[in-house]
Amino acid sequence: MSIEPSDCKNSGLRLSGRILNCVTQLPSEIYRTKTGEWEVKHIRGSSALYASNMFLSKHTKWETHLIGWTGELFEADEMVPRSIPASQKIENDPLYLSEEDKRDVTEKIRTMNGNKNIHPIWLLRKDQDRWRQYAENVIWPLFHYLLNEPSDGRQESQWWYDYVKFNEAYAAKVKQLYKPGDIVWIHDYYLLLLPQILRMELPEAYICHFLHVPFPSSEYFRCLSKRKIILDGLLGANQLGFQSYSFSRHFLSCCTRLLGYDVTPTFVYVHSSQVRVDTFPLGIDVTALEKDVFSKEVNAKVTALHELTGGRQLIVGRDRLDTVRGVEQKLLAFDQFLELYPEWIGRVVLIQVSFIPSYHSSRLVKRVSELVAHINGRYGTLEYTPVLHYNMRVPKAEYLALLRAADLCLVTSIRDGMNTTALEYVVCQRTQGHPLILSEFSGAASILPDAIQINPWDTVGVSRALNECLLLSAPTKQATETKLYKSVVSHTVQDWTCKILSSLLEFLTPSNGSDGNQRFSRNGITPYLNKPKLLKCYEVAQKRLFLFDYDGTLTPIVRDPAAAIPSARLLGLLKDLVADKRNEVWIISGRDEAFLEKWFAREVPELGLSAEHGCFLKNPNTPEWTNLAASVDMNWQKRVEEVFQYYTERTSGSFIEKKKVALTWHYRKSDPELGAYQGEQCRKQLEEEICSQYDVEVMPGKANVEVRPRFVNKGEMVRRIVLCSDPVKQVVRKHGERPDFVLCLGDDTTDEDMFKTLNSIEKHWQMQGVTKNATGDDYGLFPVTVGPANKQTVAKAYLSDPQQVLDTIGLLLGQVSLFDTAGSVDLDDRGHLKNSESALKSAQNRKEYQKKAAKK
Numbered sequence: 001m002s003i004e005p006s007d008c009k010n011s012g013l014r015l016s017g018r019i020l021n022c023v024t025q026l027p028s029e030i031y032r033t034k035t036g037e038w039e040v041k042h043i044r045g046s047s048a049l050y051a052s053n054m055f056l057s058k059h060t061k062w063e064t065h066l067i068g069w070t071g072e073l074f075e076a077d078e079m080v081p082r083s084i085p086a087s088q089k090i091e092n093d094p095l096y097l098s099e100e101d102k103r104d105v106t107e108k109i110r111t112m113n114g115n116k117n118i119h120p121i122w123l124l125r126k127d128q129d130r131w132r133q134y135a136e137n138v139i140w141p142l143f144h145y146l147l148n149e150p151s152d153g154r155q156e157s158q159w160w161y162d163y164v165k166f167n168e169a170y171a172a173k174v175k176q177l178y179k180p181g182d183i184v185w186i187h188d189y190y191l192l193l194l195p196q197i198l199r200m201e202l203p204e205a206y207i208c209h210f211l212h213v214p215f216p217s218s219e220y221f222r223c224l225s226k227r228k229i230i231l232d233g234l235l236g237a238n239q240l241g242f243q244s245y246s247f248s249r250h251f252l253s254c255c256t257r258l259l260g261y262d263v264t265p266t267f268v269y270v271h272s273s274q275v276r277v278d279t280f281p282l283g284i285d286v287t288a289l290e291k292d293v294f295s296k297e298v299n300a301k302v303t304a305l306h307e308l309t310g311g312r313q314l315i316v317g318r319d320r321l322d323t324v325r326g327v328e329q330k331l332l333a334f335d336q337f338l339e340l341y342p343e344w345i346g347r348v349v350l351i352q353v354s355f356i357p358s359y360h361s362s363r364l365v366k367r368v369s370e371l372v373a374h375i376n377g378r379y380g381t382l383e384y385t386p387v388l389h390y391n392m393r394v395p396k397a398e399y400l401a402l403l404r405a406a407d408l409c410l411v412t413s414i415r416d417g418m419n420t421t422a423l424e425y426v427v428c429q430r431t432q433g434h435p436l437i438l439s440e441f442s443g444a445a446s447i448l449p450d451a452i453q454i455n456p457w458d459t460v461g462v463s464r465a466l467n468e469c470l471l472l473s474a475p476t477k478q479a480t481e482t483k484l485y486k487s488v489v490s491h492t493v494q495d496w497t498c499k500i501l502s503s504l505l506e507f508l509t510p511s512n513g514s515d516g517n518q519r520f521s522r523n524g525i526t527p528y529l530n531k532p533k534l535l536k537c538y539e540v541a542q543k544r545l546f547l548f549d550y551d552g553t554l555t556p557i558v559r560d561p562a563a564a565i566p567s568a569r570l571l572g573l574l575k576d577l578v579a580d581k582r583n584e585v586w587i588i589s590g591r592d593e594a595f596l597e598k599w600f601a602r603e604v605p606e607l608g609l610s611a612e613h614g615c616f617l618k619n620p621n622t623p624e625w626t627n628l629a630a631s632v633d634m635n636w637q638k639r640v641e642e643v644f645q646y647y648t649e650r651t652s653g654s655f656i657e658k659k660k661v662a663l664t665w666h667y668r669k670s671d672p673e674l675g676a677y678q679g680e681q682c683r684k685q686l687e688e689e690i691c692s693q694y695d696v697e698v699m700p701g702k703a704n705v706e707v708r709p710r711f712v713n714k715g716e717m718v719r720r721i722v723l724c725s726d727p728v729k730q731v732v733r734k735h736g737e738r739p740d741f742v743l744c745l746g747d748d749t750t751d752e753d754m755f756k757t758l759n760s761i762e763k764h765w766q767m768q769g770v771t772k773n774a775t776g777d778d779y780g781l782f783p784v785t786v787g788p789a790n791k792q793t794v795a796k797a798y799l800s801d802p803q804q805v806l807d808t809i810g811l812l813l814g815q816v817s818l819f820d821t822a823g824s825v826d827l828d829d830r831g832h833l834k835n836s837e838s839a840l841k842s843a844q845n846r847k848e849y850q851k852k853a854a855k856k
């Protein structure tokens, strides 16, 4: 399979022919020798990923760029990367690199990898491991179904802060390199926010993300405190790839359950546009492996291994020693096997190579060595050691020899994205055809259906499988191997690369009926709110308007309308907003006057208020309410109430909310399906029977049906507030009084009227040639919908929930850091927020250090 940029010539896509590949870490490790030189060496692991990049750059016409963090910097001979202690000054940094050093190191990495398009991301070296913490301590365990101990969340919030910065550092680098038509391909769980951060700044970019680890069921995923931001982060991509069908299914279910988006098995509908979701199991580079595996060096090591184990049958395993690789389960099963089938004692050896990652569990390391000692003590003799356990990363040739010498490979992961050892074993066994026992919980199970699949928790089942496999006849083994090998060669890393790219390009091709990348273009629908832009407009504006809906926007939706009262935080923010004389703040709600009076007018008299979808109005700083519906015929109320009553009696849990003018029938407390059905019936009946006789509008809301006179709506309120200095008396604003910043937020269908009005005002101003605001870009109008929303919206941007709304207000007031939500920050080359106090201090320190160094 192949895919070249030229294959898309007539597709209508404007491709640049370039791919920007974003990986967590570059393929080279950087260290300083004892003589002070900076050197680089290859890192182990993730070989399939780098092979994919290599394939694109060497064997296709794509101009491929590899972007990645440098990883931690080492001092020679140190196993653990050195961090500058927090107390130490940067000028004493033992790992200091001048700009020249960085250039030299970059060149060395490029030369070593034979790729001139490698772009390192240099991050602050103070506590270097900080960049990994959130990904490795929060995301990774949860994605593997491991829940952390409960905590007060302080440490997690520091980790989150660094995680956002890490993602933003990549965004900064991609922006530096980006050209229109580039494909940005993002890998794995360290970069889950990057798609959305990039989307905000590069609305037309072609972005795909591939998750190399499992994606958990929504019941686990929902335990993440940052669950919505993480989903949002991913949904900035055009295409999302997962290792197996079950992972993509879990992801889709999270989108429905946590964000309320509509999904199909291959799409998420984000604000009426689509993100493609699919399964692409990662393979290995079979050709490269086959070159190495039958070398003389490996042959010699295979012989040595047989000698070492006295010609006994060999069961092999190679795993990272973390809780999900199931080494503990493997040893327990082997123990059980020798107990159930004693005839194998003395005839079989398990060689287990486990490498201990930096974030290992000491409990597990101890438990594994206890189990090894237990088995060897129980079944071993002076000449026979049943388990040979090596805690180390073996060199490649030894690893391959191990897989070749094996009579059986045992993979007992209790969860993994893809198990490349299983795939490599199949290739190594091409001539001998020894069997593979594979955990059904491994991502590899989906591409190796002919492996002997086991449940690693069932030790008796695994023991039985071990016995059966060791007794298999040679022809049966070879027949199975043929099928396994076929599966592996039809899932090579090259095929994986091509499949992901062609699926993305096929999806984006407008002629295929998709919306291409229109969803994010200016004419398309709702990107995430561009907060840096909002902040910039706010800062330069002299006359700012805030037009807020209430339920679902400033406060979360709850079951009981009376319980949806404003939080202390909300009231505090509103007070702070109105304290600035440049700000005028309105709440435009479906709530009645009594509710708004009690909770807002008394607390913050400076607020302007509009009740019952525009029927009532109260200017800021005045106690009087004006009833705009005073002269309207209200006979419809009785008729509507009768209809509502009819449905209330037939829908348990529903009730009627009577306001002064509008009437609302609520069914949130009813069975959801029955409620939705009855709501629809009720709406139809009202439209047929009442709207034909009275000038009223029936509005389906959030688990409610509302009726109010047609002549007012929230859009009319927005028109009055934006254009009039006195919206009650409709005194048109004088020249110079026009607002130059309007943030309008709402979540419901009734709020669409506000957005429509703002859009038409903008159009009108454009046609009239009205001068733009001080940024010179536009008029500073921000109609923003609050999700989750699977509806059509005319808003220009969205925020996920009321929490994000409050954070955004806090941001404008200078109370919330840009870091608290994704997509906001420019970092300097050392990982400091650009132009921040710490960035300036660090730059100053560097200058001083360089001066000192020059003197020496």
Ligand SMILES: O=P(O)(O)OC[C@H]1O[C@H](O[C@H]2O[C@H](CO)[C@@H](O)[C@H](O)[C@H]2O)[C@H](O)[C@@H](O)[C@@H]1O
Binding pocket: 549, 550, 551, 552, 553, 556, 557, 558, 559, 560, 561, 562, 564, 588, 589, 590, 591, 592, 657, 664, 666, 668, 701, 702, 703, 704, 706, 748, 750
């Ligand atoms: O225009 P809004 O400020 O958004 O008000 C719209 C309606 O909100 C209330 O109902 C909704 O919120 C309730 C509390 O969260 C929830 O229980 C209910 O299901 C929602 O429909 C309010 O009760 C209505 O009067 C407003 O018109």
